[in-house]
Amino acid sequence: MNNTSESHTKRYSDQRKLALPNLEGWFFEPVENIRYLEAQGSYTMLHLQKGSPILVSRNLAALEIQIGDPVSFVRIHRSFILHLAFLRTYIKTKSPTLVLDDGTSLPLSLSRKSGFMEAMQHFFRF
Numbered sequence: 001m002n003n004t005s006e007s008h009t010k011r012y013s014d015q016r017k018l019a020l021p022n023l024e025g026w027f028f029e030p031v032e033n034i035r036y037l038e039a040q041g042s043y044t045m046l047h048l049q050k051g052s053p054i055l056v057s058r059n060l061a062a063l064e065i066q067i068g069d070p071v072s073f074v075r076i077h078r079s080f081i082l083h084l085a086f087l088r089t090y091i092k093t094k095s096p097t098l099v100l101d102d103g104t105s106l107p108l109s110l111s112r113k114s115g116f117m118e119a120m121q122h123f124f125r126f
Contacts, residue, residue: 018066020046021057029054035086037063039079039088047104049086074119079111084123 017028027125029046038045039060048053058064064081067073076082076098089099106117 018063020054022055023057027054031067031069032085034067034073034083034101035104036083036106037073037081071119071122074112074116076112076116077107080106082106084120087120090120 005078016031018031018034019026020029024111029048033049033051035047035049038047038058038098040055042059044058044060044063046056048054057065060079060081064073064075067081072085073081073083082083082098082100086102087098088101090108091097091099096110096113098108
């Protein structure tokens with residue numbers, strides 16, 4: 001790949017947006033702005049770096065596929081997908097907890113722990 005194509009591809013991936021249906025129509029959110037996703041039945045609440053949370057008319061599993069980035073966005077619980085860029089602390093206890101850079105605490109289910117650890121090793125390169 002030449003430098004022009006590489007820079008275009010990088011610029012595109014840095015600015016990638018998700019097309020998300022809501023009650024009013026569709027909105028387009030930069031992937032990098034999503035802190036975490038929370039299941040709300042057949043809907044999903046997007047918790048954003050900038051702006052208020054947004055409820056979208058798509059379930060968590062469908063958004064996990066649409067995002068398509070299992071290294072940066074990791075399923076930590078049946079109800080949560082976390083964007084690792086916003087992780088501050090991993091608290092290892094009997095019921096592990098993940099604390100985000102804004103103080104939000106999210107549960108890490110024991111069944112998802114090994115996948116989380118693998119994604120964390122790739123994301124943080126340790």
